[in-house]
Amino acid sequence: MAQVLEFRLPDLGEGLTEAEIVRWLVEVGDVVAIDQPVVEVETAKAMVEVPCPYGGVVTARFGDEGAELPVGAPLLTVAVGSPVESAGDGADADSGTDSVTDSGSGNVLVGYGTGAPPVRRRRVRPEGLKAAVAVSVAPAEAPAPTPDPDPDPALGPVAVVSPLVRRLARQHDLDLRRLAGSGPDGLILRADVESAIRSAAEAHAPEATAFSSPAASSAAAGERVALRGVRGAVADKLSRSRREIPDATCWVDADATELMAARAAMNGAAGAGAAKVSVLALLARICTAALARYPELNSTVDQEAREIVRLPQVHLGFAAQTDRGLVVPVVRDAHARTTESIGAEIARLTEAARTGALTPAELTGGTFTLNNYGVFGVDGSTPIINHPEAAMLGVGRIVPKPWVHEGELAVRQVVQLSLTFDHRVCDGGTAGGFLRYVADCVEQPALLLRSV
Structure with missing residues (x-):
């Protein structure tokens, strides 16, 4: 007799409680192997292909594409066990496709994982496998719905699973x-x-x-758009930031002409085949140097303990707009990276964001965020802090403007920098000092060399 195992939506980590089905990768009746991806889901953090910890025949799927399921809800059922083996007894060992008896998954998911040593795999014909399973597990194709308390007998049971x-x-x-x-x-x-x-x-x-x-x-x-997935997560985080963080913003205009010249010189010296240094990478490197001088802004607040927690590493987030909404990938240990290393990691994470391939780990754990809204053609903003961080640096577009340079009016490349900070972690003097140092490095990049 075949055993029908139910695979439920696993805990994908990072405190996620639900996911939306984007695309089914298998149909009812398909033969699946252990750890084969069976469904693509969208969480509040990223797009994830979910592997099934069982091998056998898919007997039921739960949820249409676009449906949102909570963690622990059934995803699908798989028939495994003795009928799989008996179906292949007469099969040619050199034909058919691999089918796996119940051997546990090597893929670690919360609630699932390798529990016993793997047993011998057998090669069977899929038509024999499906026929054997159909005889013994047909009732599992559509599980009996759970009736509501005291249902109307005339209306029958309530066919709801989710x-x-x-x-x-x-x-x-x-x-x-x-x-x-x-x-x-x-x-x-x-x-x-x-x-x-x-x-x-x-x-x-x-x-x-x-x-x-x-x-x-x-x-x-009017049209109603569900706040779920990435958009829902952004809404929750921004709302929490506004509720909990007493934020303040200061800003300054800076002459970025020398910064742009330094970038051009670096890219010219690197050669035709080398990766180009971006303005964002330069600003990120300036941020890490500024945070070393003003560590108060690389912190978080433990509200329950009423303590400010200053963090030893700088995990630098940067805002990226995608088709799925705003995401903030994180460059780990940015304080220990060179400008080139930061630039390469930003480029990798940006491409992953564009394709929806960012993992939850790449979208969490930031300690400070850099927001380049200048790419949208705007000069200034008062950004909302990325909770639970303590500050965010906003960067406007770099455009030619009249500027007094060395006592004379000239056309220079000017940028507006704005810093939104948690007033609990520092006062205006610290925030102003941080922003002024960033502006000075933008205007005179050589300052950065003297400070490292």
Whole structure:
């Protein structure tokens, strides 16, 4: 008799509690190997391919593409065990595809992992495997739904598997027993609940608008975009930052002409085949030197203990705009890197951000953030601190402007620098000193050589 194992959405780390299904990589009936990726999900941190810790035949999938599942919710079921072996007893050892008996996964996921030594793999024909499994595990194709307490006998049990769907229905006072599910065997999906919610809202729209203002009516009828995934995580973090951090901002204009000249000289000396040094890499290197002088800004606040925690390493985050929203990749140990090393890591992380390949570890643990909003063609901003950090340096566009240089009016490359800081960790004198040092290094890059 085959054993049907349920694979639930694992804890992907970094405190993540849910994920959205982006793309299924397997179909019901497919043969999967241990640690084969079966679904691509989007968390609040990154896109992740989730490997299955079991080998066998996929007998059921839970959740459509676009559905959001909490950690611990069922993802799929896999039939493994003796029928797999018996199905291959008569198979030619040199044909078919690999199928694996239940041997545990070598991939470490919270709640899953290698638990026993691997057993012998056997080569079997997939059609024989599927036929054997179909006889013994057909009932697992669509698990029996859990009925609501005291259901209406006339309406039958409630075909809902996802706790997220039940919660959404409760929030909108929706009776699931009156819905017809569009999923396998009438399974009620999130899309079914959302459709019912929209229908109910439209049915009550005339009554509501009779007693409400035009503005309220427009808001009720306007397009609604779910705050989930990266956008939801950004919203939560920014809201928390505004609630908890008493921030202040100071800014200064700086003449970046010499910085641009130094960059051109560095790239010219590097040769045609070498990677170019970016302005962002130079500013990042200046930041690490400034933080060495003003370590108060490389810290966090333990509110419960009422303590400021000054951090020994600089893990420098930089804001990057992607199709999925704003992300902040982190350059680890930036204080110990050269300008070239920082530039190479920024380039690698930027490409990973563009393709959605950043891991949760590459998006967390920052101690200070550099935000180059000048790429959007703007001069200034008052950035929101990336909680739980203590400060963020904002950089505007570098553009030709009239400037008094050596006592005469000249056209120079000017940039506005702004520093938003947590007023709990330092006063304005420290913040001003940090920003002034950064501006001085921008105007006279040789200062950086004297300070390292």
